[in-house]
């Protein structure tokens with residue numbers, strides 16, 4: 001029997017709509033502190049699609065609204081808020097089931113803190129649809145370092161050869177997969193590819209189409 005290949009998947013804005021969850025939290029948070037709804041786009045910009053330094057983000061919020069809360073409390077509010085608003089799209093769950101039935105082993109490869117990323121995975125029920133996950137903080141390796149993909153394969157008891165990576169971040173996911181020597185699907189989320197140094201093997205609009213591309217390969 002041929003070895004079961006790994007389907008490596010990014011978490012935020014690939015398997016779950018993290019930016020959508022942040023937006024929903026922000027919509028509820030602004031009126032709570034007496035801020036106008038029109039500040040929503042300011043808050044979305046400050047979050048930078050989840051890539052803003054979280055302490056800097058908490059500081060910006062505290063300073064703009066002259067809040068008495070500590071930065072740690074603001075940070076906790078954001079983190080809990082994002083987790084509470086995350087939902088697992090049934091189409092994503094379906095895609096993972098199809099992949100598993102087609103003899104692929106789905107494993108999440110994500111950058112972030114152990115506690116937050118694991119809470120996201122468990123809270124929305126993704127843990128039932130994947131064989132495992134590797135989180136940068138705990139692994140001591142961050143995408144795009146190709147060693148994190150090799151470590152994911154080692155932990156799953158598989159070879160990295162034959163694996164695919166699916167993700168939305170050009171540098172971390174696609175650049176990382178390229179360095180690791182494996183094919184990749186970029187989830188475009190309406191963007192155009194603009195990185196000249198490397199390119200994804202395929203591009204897809206969403207996770208379901210991305211899994212379809214891998215299975216069709």
Ligand SMILES: [Mg+2]
Pocket residue numbers: 010011012013014167168169
């Ligand atoms: Mg992502």
